[in-house]
Amino acid sequence: THCISSAASDVYKRQDADLGDEEQDAELLAHDPRDWKSADLYAVMGISHLRHKATEDQIRRAHRKQVLKHHPDKKAGSGGLDQDGFFKIIQKAYECLLDPTKRLQYDSVDENANVEPPALKSNYDFFEAWGPVIASEARFSKKQPVPLLGDINTPKQEVESFYAFWYRIDSWRTFEFLDEDVPDDSSNRDHKRYIERKNVAARKKRKTEDNARLLALVDRVKAEDPRIKLFKEADKKEKERK
Numbered sequence: 001t002h003c004i005s006s007a008a009s010d011v012y013k014r015q016d017a018d019l020g021d022e023e024q025d026a027e028l029l030a031h032d033p034r035d036w037k038s039a040d041l042y043a044v045m046g047i048s049h050l051r052h053k054a055t056e057d058q059i060r061r062a063h064r065k066q067v068l069k070h071h072p073d074k075k076a077g078s079g080g081l082d083q084d085g086f087f088k089i090i091q092k093a094y095e096c097l098l099d100p101t102k103r104l105q106y107d108s109v110d111e112n113a114n115v116e117p118p119a120l121k122s123n124y125d126f127f128e129a130w131g132p133v134i135a136s137e138a139r140f141s142k143k144q145p146v147p148l149l150g151d152i153n154t155p156k157q158e159v160e161s162f163y164a165f166w167y168r169i170d171s172w173r174t175f176e177f178l179d180e181d182v183p184d185d186s187s188n189r190d191h192k193r194y195i196e197r198k199n200v201a202a203r204k205k206r207k208t209e210d211n212a213r214l215l216a217l218v219d220r221v222k223a224e225d226p227r228i229k230l231f232k233e234a235d236k237k238e239k240e241r242k
Contacts, residue, residue: 028044033086033088042054048112054097070087102177108172117220130221137214143169147162149162159225182195182199
């Protein structure tokens with residue numbers, strides 16, 4: 001048993017050997033720490049290839065690497081000046097991604113994790129183009145596992161179940177992360193309440209827009225689905241036969 005666990009551990013170490021080793025580009029390194037929310041937080045941690053799939057342990061280990069690499073003391077020692085801006089963003093990213101609620105809020109608006117639908121009126125294989133899009137959207141479903149697109153041989157009943165699920169999908173996606181910051185000073189309570197009301201209204205609007213976007217996306221998938229056409233043709237032939 002010890003040999004098996006040791007071997008599994010070695011594989012685990014090899015898989016994560018480069019965890020957090022992604023190089024941040026110059027633009028990200030120069031990002032204004034006051035505007036940390038607009039930075040790609042997974043790229044900040046060097047795990048942009050993992051994104052919402054990163055485990056808490058992977059985030060912790062990636063963070064340790066970033067601290068060793070970007071600590072202001074180390075930068076100052078190598079002659080760098082004013083290097084603590086990016087370090088502040090690292091700390092903010094770490095706090096955000098380790099807090100389950102804040103992480104869900106960030107993952108809700110992480111555009112870099114999205115897979116874009118194929119361009120209209122372009123040539124593409126239906127299943128190759130739409131499969132990854134559906135898999136990407138599936139992460140927002142409260143109910144898991146989510147039925148995926150399948151292929152040309154997926155039975156009619158499963159295809160019908162797929163669309164029944166996606167037309168009623170219950171998304172956990174929220175938009176608090178994009179809130180305007182509420183002033184800390186409580187001297188102007190009216191202004192504070194105004195910002196809070198504005199944020200609630202903006203969240204509701206974004207949620208409504210996102211639900212409409214997803215519904216339109218499923219409509220388009222169904223309209224292009226070659227299986228639907230095949231099922232209709234088969235039904236027509238069966239009626240003629242009868």
